[in-house]
Amino acid sequence: MTVAGATRRGAGETVHGRNPATGETLSPAYRYGSAADVADACAAAEDAVDLVRATPTDRRARFLEAVAEHLEALGETVIDRAAAESGLPVVRLTGELGRTTGQLRLFADVVREGSWADAHLDPALPHRTPLPRPDIRRRAVPLGPVAVFGASNFPLAFSVAGGDTASALAAGCPVVVKAHDAHPGTSEYVARAVVAAADATDMPPGVFSLLYGDGPGLGTALATDPRIAAVGFTGSRSAGTALMRAAAGRKVPIPVYAEMSAVNPVFLLPGALTARGAELGRAFVDSLTLGVGQFCTNPGIVVAENGPGLDAFLAAAADAIAATEPAPMLTSAIARNYAAGVEALTTVATEIARGPATDAPNAGRAALFAVDAGTFLSESTLHDEVFGASALVVRCADATETERVARALEGQLTATVHADDSDLPTAGRLLGILERTAGRILFDGWPTGVEVGHAMVHGGPYPATSDGRSTSVGARAMDRFLRPVAYQNVPAELLPSAIADGNPDGIVRRVDGRFTRD
């Protein structure tokens, strides 16, 4: 563990990395922390709050860039360890490291650009009648220490120095990470990079800590520590909702940003299906099986009208699934849950295809099922995510039934529509429905692959996330860890630079509501 810059060995239960591809136990052993370790990390984070908040934005940006540089310096060391602990291929993890460092650098740019401060100035109107208007300004301040729970499926990009940590640090919040048990060694390497970067850029040591522990014990202690001001989480619906309950039950409730579960529906409209059913079937399986189906944006539901186009789609998808290579899932627990989820589907849906059988440990065999819309609408369990490369095709009689299925879906991270020109009227109606369900709506592509940019929304209504008003990917992920403060008639000498006279930071601000750099 790392508590405020110092390496610390826990005294609790022992945890090892395990190679899911071989079943091999990896060295060294890590040990869980205690309630005292949580308290120390949170106290150090609280002690760092004022210093981190007051850090000039350029230094905060350099800290993020330094984390990226130290991660790059680790290079193969961390990639190989992540590959051993996750079973993911080196090429994928190389790309993921690039995504992680790119994300840190995006936040560095965003911190410098300054619009996250949401600076407003409503100048005084001393002669207004019946009452003069005082000088009122507004800016965003960091919430305070943030607890981050890393995900297993992106051991770099959604873990110790992933999007939640990067955006919280960018917002000026100290971070305490609970390492995911599936990659303790990767977590240690990444934590070292963060600590070295904090050191190199003079950030206070309490700005970052890494703890090992189980969710119900150490995780709950962390989320309910009175010094923690917000939680970022990526993982299962059960763990995410447990955190939501814990946070709501605190003396002072705090926001929880939990990204939990989604089936990411794909709508194949008749024109598109007729024109390229087989091609869509092959491309769909590529998306379905990416990362052994372990993407939060994995397409788990396909909605389409019956007809020759759908038949061609299903035939091509079945062939593609039969040709997939068996690959290990991230952990044996995930592999077991996946097998159970697929098994449950066989009792209510028609099996269309399965990936090749294998004796390899923890393999996640791709699976495709079909069911008619009536059954789908009446069986709520069919709406649940099966984490892995399993998908369910919902066969509809017509556009009306397609829309009925769309309206019945729970909150989603993404919704995808494949449409030709002839499908546009239907697609327009669907868009209106999906805008109420999903955080991202995409046409003529596949939901896996989440661009890290300014416009991205990786979020969506419950249960996709705990808070559909936010995104966990992209520049605006910072907003989750900020809150507004108004400053009325505050003396010029005391005003923070973001809202000071003369705009010393040179940022975009709103003066009487108008955007300006004046």
Add this chain to the structure above:
Amino acid sequence: MTVAGATRRGAGETVHGRNPATGETLSPAYRYGSAADVADACAAAEDAVDLVRATPTDRRARFLEAVAEHLEALGETVIDRAAAESGLPVVRLTGELGRTTGQLRLFADVVREGSWADAHLDPALPHRTPLPRPDIRRRAVPLGPVAVFGASNFPLAFSVAGGDTASALAAGCPVVVKAHDAHPGTSEYVARAVVAAADATDMPPGVFSLLYGDGPGLGTALATDPRIAAVGFTGSRSAGTALMRAAAGRKVPIPVYAEMSAVNPVFLLPGALTARGAELGRAFVDSLTLGVGQFCTNPGIVVAENGPGLDAFLAAAADAIAATEPAPMLTSAIARNYAAGVEALTTVATEIARGPATDAPNAGRAALFAVDAGTFLSESTLHDEVFGASALVVRCADATETERVARALEGQLTATVHADDSDLPTAGRLLGILERTAGRILFDGWPTGVEVGHAMVHGGPYPATSDGRSTSVGARAMDRFLRPVAYQNVPAELLPSAIADGNPDGIVRRVDGRFTRD
């Protein structure tokens, strides 16, 4: 009641307006609605969602302006009724009506201005390596039907067509209001104005409903109706936290924006106290007794160092309190709770002054107490709000103790500092502490009086509100009822105008993160 434009008489318990100044029961009688009335109002709101959302912004703005015009047309009728039901003076309610209509017009302007749509465009980069970038756009969409629980202390500005309703309608959300029992007749008049305005501007009838009922029954049914997507509330901490629990316990949890309680600390620094202790004492009592102390921003705690300046402050404040005119509180329940809160203070704090005794019904006698900082820090009940014109002076030995008191405070709507030039170093340290506690920090003024503008934050960390990331007053109150959606490669024909090519709405948008009207 008004359900989707139609007047409906409840079949439940009877409720009457009551004049707190006279104890007189007012006609007519109103009757509580049932679970079926809640369901009908919510179903109508849900039916209206797509239409309201699709309304062109100019028509939505005209709807808000029409509400303001219809309220002005009611004029004295609604003011007199509100005066009879609240005991508040006509001059105050005339001002409050102006605030209410001004707020509606501000939101109309904001709706037209368009930056609430938070439009982003990250154009496609087809030649980017290793992977092309898709076209990604983003805008804000309304959450869906909003339940609004009006407050008793502002029967116009924070009630049926107050800030929550105005901002939710501005965001494109249908609204179902639970009327406050303290002003059923005022609520009926205002609802008629909203319905007439919806009619005149072709809004669907489901855009607005008004229900009568009790909090635990009808209120809970409303907040937990599956069609309700968010809650706006102003009232007590117990009722607000009950709504938070109800919302968190839903199958699909929803955001609750509850403005609940605050003691709005005022820090009198030594330089300011020495220079004008007596003047500050008189001005403080003016703020404390405004609206018989029934403002959410009422200053309930004064923190100051012992010395001649504080003595002068206390002497002048005591004289001013002795000279106050007795006035009725809003309801007999509020008057009883206030008397009990004051009574409890007498057991732990020193009474400095009381307003004149009176036999008038429901009178709220102003009260000023003092306590040393050590007692304040150890007695958590002293941190609680006593709703009404009661304040507690916390006597500190020095600046260190003042800062300790500041750090011990719960979340607040406001924090006020009175400082002279000699106080600036202390004031700067205090500012850093208060930024973590309060939604608005003001210098050399008084917290009562909340400007409705762009920069205003009327919010603050729990328990001041349930969600310190938001404001319930000012242009940005709309943000509470919106969430972001990303549009990836959506065909140009289907893109909403806020993010369409060529910027047809002419609004400020962010292209690759840069603000532009291009």
